[in-house]
Amino acid sequence: MTARQKTWTDVILTGDLERGDVTYVKLGSRHLAVYDAPDGIHVSAALCTHNGANLCDGYFDGHIIECPLHQGCFDIRTGTPKGAPVTRALKIFETRVSDGVVQVLA
Ligand code: FES
Numbered sequence: 001m002t003a004r005q006k007t008w009t010d011v012i013l014t015g016d017l018e019r020g021d022v023t024y025v026k027l028g029s030r031h032l033a034v035y036d037a038p039d040g041i042h043v044s045a046a047l048c049t050h051n052g053a054n055l056c057d058g059y060f061d062g063h064i065i066e067c068p069l070h071q072g073c074f075d076i077r078t079g080t081p082k083g084a085p086v087t088r089a090l091k092i093f094e095t096r097v098s099d100g101v102v103q104v105l106a
Helices: none
Strands: 008-013 022-027 030-037 040-045 059-061 064-066 073-074 081-083 095-097 101-105
Touching: 008 022, 008 030, 022 095, 022 101
Parallel strands: none
Antiparallel strands: 008 101, 022 030, 030 040, 059 064, 064 073, 073 081, 095 101
16 A cells, blocks of 8 residues: 655635634644744644644644643644643644645645
8 A cells, every 4th residue: 555645735815814823724634723923824733632622722822822721832833742731742734825825735
């Protein structure tokens, strides 16, 4: 069995993003969080690695998303956990903007 080739997939128009905040997008079976950060657009899995809360309901500040359920934090540039109780990294998607559309390699 061969691995499926990743391709650039449309996620959301940049004009539909919450400015300076995080926007939830359901893409097929994936739950994505799209961040309008100071250095550009980042995309991660939307569900917290601790207990599955939707991070898009949390508090976003710069490059840190705080989970709404137990206040665990992640760096949205790397997925690195930044505070208890989260210990597992968040999945980060390679992201680009093409003709006003946010795309991820998925
Ligand atoms: S579900 Fe996110 S910190 Fe617990």
